[in-house]
Structure formats: C-alpha cells, structure tokens
Amino acid sequence: MTVQDRPPPDRPLKGAWGITFLLFLFMLINFADKIVVGLIGFEGLGLSAEQFGLLGSSFFFLFAISAVVVGFVANRVQAKHTLLVMAMVWALVQFPMLFTASFAVMLASRIVLGAGEGPAAPVATHAIYKWFPDSRRGLPTAILAQGSAIGVIVAVPLLTQIIKHFSWHWAFGSLGIAGLLWVLAWAIFGREGTLVDPPVSEAQGGIDRVPYPYLLTCPSIIAVCCAGFAAYWGLALGLTWFPSYMMSGLGLDPTLGRNLTILPWIFGSIVVLTGGYISQHLKSKGVSSRACRGVLAAATMIIGGLAMPLVASMPSVPLKIGLLVFGSAIGSTIYVVIPMIVSELTPQSQRAGMLAIVNSIVTLAGVIAPFVMGAMVQHAATLKDGFENGYFVLGALLLAGGLIGLLFIRPETDRKRLAALAAAESTRGAQPIRA
DSSP states (O other): OOTTTSSOOOSSSTHHHHHHHHHHHHHHHHHHHHHHHHHHHHHTTTOOOOHHHHHHHTTTTTTHHHHHHOOOOOOOTHHHHHHHHHHHHHHHHGGGSSSSSOHHHHHHHHHHHHHHTTTHHHHHHHHHHHHTTTTGOOOHHHHHHHHHHHHHHHHHHHHHHHHHTTTTTHHHHHHHHHHHHHHHHHHHOOOOOOOOOOOOOOOOOBBBOOOHHHHOHHHHHHHHHHHHHHHHHHHHHHHHHHHHHHISOOOOOOOHHTTTEEEEHHHHHHHHHHHHHHHHHHHHTTHHHHHIIIIIHHHHHHHHHHGGGGGGSSSSSHHHHHHHHHHHHHHTTTTHHHHHHHHHHHHHHHHHHHHHHHHHHHHHHHHHHHHHHHHHHSSSSSSHHHHHHHHHHHHHHHHHHHHHHHHHHHHHHHHHHHHHHHHHHHHHHSSOOOO
C-alpha cells in the first residue's frame, strides 16, 4: 500500500492550525473588500438607488464564472499558488479607486475584484481540507467562515474612521495595502497539505472519480445549492444595503449606522462557530450527516425565514434592527455545512471543481439581490418601505431554501447512490468490445 493509498489520519496534520489562521486572514480581507461599498452608501458615492444596486451586483458578474474556472484549475494546481495569485489581484485592483470617482471605473474595479474573489471560498476550503480529515472539518470550516464575519467586524469601525477623516478613496487604498501584506505572509509561510481522502467507494479497488452529471443531479447537492442561494441573498443584502437601511431607511446618524452594520456579523459569527462545533461534535459521536449537517442548518434557516417578514411590523427602530439581525443571521450554519456535504459526496480529485460549481450557484444570488433591492427602494413610496419589502422577499427565500434542505439533504443515501452509479459506469467502461 502506497502513502497515497493509506486511509487518512483521525487528527489534523502538523501545522494545520497555522494554515487555518492564514486562510482565516485571507477570508477576512475578502469580506472587508466586499463591505466597503456598502459602508460608503449610495448617497456617499453620489449615485441613485438603482445605480448603487447595479454597482453592488457588478461585483458578482464574473464571480461565479471565475469560481468554476479557477476551481477546476485548483484540481490540478497547488492551492498555495492559486491563492497567492488571487490575493494579488484583489490588492492591485483597489488602487485605481484612490484617484477617481467615475462610476465606470468603480464598476470596472468591482467586476475585476469579483472575478478575483469568486474562487476564494472554494479554493480556501479545498486547501484546508488537505490538512484535516472529514470527521475533524467542522471547526476549521467554521473558523474559515468566521473570516467573513470578523472581516466585517474589524473593517467596519476602521473603514468608517478612514471614510470620516480622510475620504472613501482611502478606504479602498487601505484594503489594497492589507491585501499586499497578506500576499507577503502567504509567500513566506503558506504550504500545501498532504492529506488524501478515501475514495467514494472501497469496492472494485475504490471509485476515485464520479461523472459530473451524477454529482450535479445529486439531490443533496441540489438541496444545498437551493439553501445556500437563499442564505447568500441575505448576505449580499447585508454587504450592500444594510448600512443604507440604517442611515437612509431608518434615519440614523451615518457613523452610528455604519457601526451597527457589525451586528449581524457578530451574531452570525456566534451562530457559525456554535453550529460548526455542534455539527463536528455530533459527527464524531456517530450522528448521521443528514442530522448533524443537513437538519441542523436547514431548521435554523426556516426560523430565520419566519422572522424576516415581521421586520416591517416592529413598532420601534431597535426592535426592527434586532429582528433583522436575528432573522438574517440565525441560518448562518449553512455556510459551514455546504462544503462539508459537497466534500463528503465528491472524490478528492474533483473536490475543488465541485466546491467551485456549488459556490458559483450559491453566489448567483449576489448578482440578483442588490439590484432587486435597489429597484424596490427606488420605486417604493418611502425608502423604509422599499427596504422592508426587500426583507420580506428575503424571508420567503430563506423559508423555501430551509424546507428544501430539510427534505432533500441526505448525504449517506446519496453517497451510496453515487458509488453505485460510478461503479456501474466504471464496469461499462471496462467491458471489452465484442466483434
């Protein structure tokens, strides 16, 4: 038995947590890049609500395409090199914003930034899974996801002060500098993991490849795509429109409104870490993936979906904010379980590509959600009504996504089905051609 054929260890490889920390910082910068436009707001940039919605959506124009292309590249190229190039693109594309207020330049910069950041989550997840076995992936996945929340929590007060005391141009410039510092750290300390997952099926010498049509039509994978799409709709609104709702919809002071932007991310970070820990603990105790990954995440999304339509009826600003924070963030555990479920069903040789495909489907919500909210705000009787109508739509999507996840995320059943299909396909391919 070769080193590659041996089953993976039941503990992380040496140095795994150091790599986890670097990738946590990678995701922190990633989400700080995303939030900056929302902090400035459509009034700060001198744009209409529809223009601002278009700007928010433009970040995602090439996001999904880039994620898929780079994801398949990451199947064959070391993640260390892929991550380095991506981070360099993020950093350099920020600097044109230092010197212009042109809408066209802003639009172009956000499109290029989105193309660079689209593969971030799947490639970082693929990289970290080379350091941790399946039973130990809940916590590191949660920590990686925390890069998004902490990125916003750290960036909001810092960028708010930069915007206030310097200009919004330097908010972009500071993010470019932070990106270059991470590139330097990764070039020095980044390494490639060596852990190899077992094949999907141990029968017939092990099935190490499943045809993509089988993976893409797998009910569990379709279900996590639906649930993730609904959750990401809320995330995209949080990145783009939540600060404007605080300032323009509810009439709060700009500094206070920007600082309150961290509330969903603080609550979401608690949810993600708690959910990731519970999921990993239950998995290590032998609880099924359907229960500890699928049901856990889907149920919390349903709760969020039921809460969101009530935001408009709350009688005070604090209650509106509190319910919005709760409803939009309570289902955040879905971001932890999506990559674990996809990885559970996908051979390692195809993992980066499938993570990228699923991520691209989920993040398509980012293309649609900001523009839809912009149109609703632009054409509503009042700005507040427009925002709250948009949050009602979010509630409906969360409820639908959660129900689909609850019914159809069944990793154990689908893993057996995929193994059988792949084995049958392999047998057909191995049959000799008869005269």
